[in-house]
Amino acid sequence: MPVIRFIPYEEIDKTRWDNAIRSSSNSLIYAESSYLDAMADRWDALISDEYQLLMPICSREKFGIRYIYQPAFIQQLGIFGQDQNISAYTHSFLEAIPGTYRLVETTLNAANVVQDLPNGWQVQYRNNFLRSLNNGYRTTRQGYDAYLRQRVNRAGRQGLEYRDSQDIGFAIKAYRDLYRLRIPDFSDRDFTQFGLLCGRLQESGRLVIRQAVDKTNGEVYALILLLKDDRRLYNMISCIWPEGKKKGANYFLFDQVMREFSGNPLSLDFEGSDVPGIAYFYEKFSDKKEIYPFIRLNRLPWPLRILKP
Incomplete structure (x- = not known):
């Protein structure tokens, strides 16, 4: 030994x-x-x-x-x-x-x-749940079950647009405001430090923020903040607003992330979860449970x- x-x-x-x-x-x-x-x-x-x-x-x-x-x-x-x-x-x-x-x-x-x-x-x-992005988007999409395809297709008819964002502060504040009861152990310092870390990773091209927004007025319905290394995209922050839930904006957003990054030697790491509703959503998109x-x-x-x- x-x-x-x-x-x-x-x-x-x-x-x-x-x-x-x-x-x-x-x-x-x-x-x-x-x-x-x-x-x-x-x-x-x-x-x-x-x-x-x-x-x-x-x-x-x-x-x-x-x-x-x-x-x-x-x-x-x-x-x-x-x-x-x-x-x-x-x-x-x-x-x-x-x-x-x-x-x-x-x-x-x-x-x-x-x-x-x-x-x-x-x-x-x-x-934890993962989705390999090695193959093209068509192959990835073929892995969706009937329920997931239905939800993604419905969300695609809701007037949503997939948009890049560079606003780390907005993403972190949204996550904190929406889910503070879910993460009571996260301190002010934790959020500050994570924001600083994200800023450094953004400078080196290792941070991705994407949003699902209303095509007409630009209102943000859902967002995702991903960190990146040579093997994975890490789903660190995922937010959905009440109106976004009605439109299935989270289904639209994750499907668009798959579309953008498919064909790369990466896995999308959903970062959990053991919360039943969240686990159900991530497992639907995943092809591996670890x-x-x-x-x-x-x-x-x-x-x-x-x-x-």
């Missing part, structure tokens, strides 16, 4: 880190150093074999207690590497997490199959252990 070392943030070689993440068999944008810098209060890492295997550890400290948490706007983290059998190392990496972290609540990624958890660990499984683990370990001192079961 590889020798796994805990490396504090200050000693991480970010160039080597990012090269390793991007060349890993299960690369995800969330694990890039600039993404972690933006969204995590602090991150350190478990690293083995000269950056062959890596696991970012995002942490906070409260009342003198250090704990590992899941930052906002990050769906999956866990172990990354070029080895095709990464799940073989899951147990070893979890055991290597320092005992100074008294609580762990975080996700792994879909390549980190959990088969044999160390003592005290708990796991839940979450859903499962990823959410893991938990509670070694808080008594009585905090009881208060945080």
Whole structure:
């Protein structure tokens, strides 16, 4: 088994880190150093074999207690590497997490199959949906079932227009205003940091914002904010307004995204969901369901252990 070392943030070689993440068999944008810098209060890492295997550890400290948490706007983290059998190392990496972290609540990624958890660990499984865009749009459209084709066709008759946007602030504010009750744990800082991250990604051509608008008056009925790496388009923000729901603007918008990006070596990552209605919508458009683990370990001192079961 590889020798796994805990490396504090200050000693991480970010160039080597990012090269390793991007060349890993299960690369995800969330694990890039600039993404972690933006969204995590602090991150350190478990690293083995000269950056062959890596696991970012995002942490906070409260009342003198250090704990590992899941930052906002990050769906999956866990172990990354070029080895095709990464799940073989899951147990070893979890055991290597320092005992100074008294609580762990975080996700792994879909390549980190959990088969044999160390003592005290708990796991839940979450859903994500993907659509390969490798083929042309015609092939993609042929994969729609009858219900989805009907909804897309109906939305296409509602006087909607597919439009590019560069307005990050509008997208984030809309998401926050429409869904604040769904994301109560997202702080002001989270939204500010995500906005700054989006701005940097926009400058490097790695951000896409698209809208479904009224052809006549330009009213926005639905929008999507996507982040991009070499393998995926990530559905980070998806908004639909009440009038947009009546017109099926979300069906129109996602179909148009498929049309625009089909024929590229990418997958559209819908970013979940486990919410039944949202999951139903994303699953209709997807051609692959992936499962990823959410893991938990509670070694808080008594009585905090009881208060945080």
